[in-house]
């Protein structure tokens with residue numbers, strides 16, 4: 555069962571220096587792993603210079619964070635984490651990473667790459683990354699699919715537990731129902747609560763480790779106190795914030811230390827933020843698809859989050875290609891009729907396209 559269990563007591567993870575407080579830990583589902591109450595999310599460090607990224611990871615470790623989550627697709631995030639954790643006894647860390655590979659051969663190559671970059675000989679949790687459509691589900695779970703690759707790596711001692719991440723609740727439920735996984739990672743914050751009704755209760759029933767990605771709404775929610783206080787109400791869920799600046803994890807650790815039950819005022823504040831943001835908030839569920847013009851709607855609607863968290867320069871050609879597709883929108887509004895959140899998609903596509911182009915111009919990115 556999940557639940558807070560003990561504190562980090564060693565000197566390398568969880569410094570007892572003045573100003574640092576040891577972070578609580580919890581048991582991560584039926585993996586039995588003892589993980590910090592907050593994980594370190596490895597997306598934003600990919601756009602930092604290496605020394606800054608290493609310093610951020612080290613600061614988080616001093617605060618008692620022992621759970622680090624990244625992906626082989628996050629540029630050089632794994633390498634930077636590998637440098638930061640070099641010299642720390644491996645048993646003191648819980649490392650999670652993921653791969654978008656669909657087939658067994660490719661994921662085995664990715665696992666070997668992750669081991670090399672993270673400078674370790676095993677990964678605690680290897681996740682199938684973004685299993686959010688039936689096509690993806692069928693590919694990764696097929697004979698000689700990526701799941702079989704992870705299981706071979708488990709038998710070889712390179713991986714301890716298989717997990718997955720997903721943005722769509724139908725697919726997440728389907729993955730859970732296979733009964734083959736130990737961890738699930740899904741978007742969850744006080745705006746995006748799709749997982750609350752069915753997927754999280756099912757995951758808990760199955761004693762899964764549960765990771766909440768986008769605790770700050772992918773960088774779109776500013777009120778860290780409310781975001782983490784909300785998530786920490788549930789002692790079976792590990793928030794996984796992407797950390798970009800020194801001091802951010804310290805602030806979150808302080809929030810975690812002081813978090814109590816949500817007050818009436820907290821609930822009112824959350825309602826207000828929810829009302830203000832709901833008309834622009836894309837949940838990446840892709841129910842609006844298929845678009846007859848093949849526009850990657852949910853990608854384009856993430857522009858603000860991409861700008862806030864990713865390495866835009868490195869992603870500009872791929873994201874730029876998706877943004878350019880917006881010009882093909884005919885305004886047929888088929889997508890709008892399918893969106894459960896009633897978003898005005900054609901209007902939002904144009905707004906996000908403008909934001910993207912202005913950002914590239916301002917930062918002289920071609």
Ligand code: SF4
Nearest residue numbers: 845883884886887889
């Ligand atoms: S309105 Fe535009 S984005 Fe929506 S389905 Fe039609 S062409 Fe695609």
Ligand code: SF4
Nearest residue numbers: 836837839840842893
């Ligand atoms: S636009 Fe609507 S339907 Fe499409 S991904 Fe976003 S929230 Fe889902």
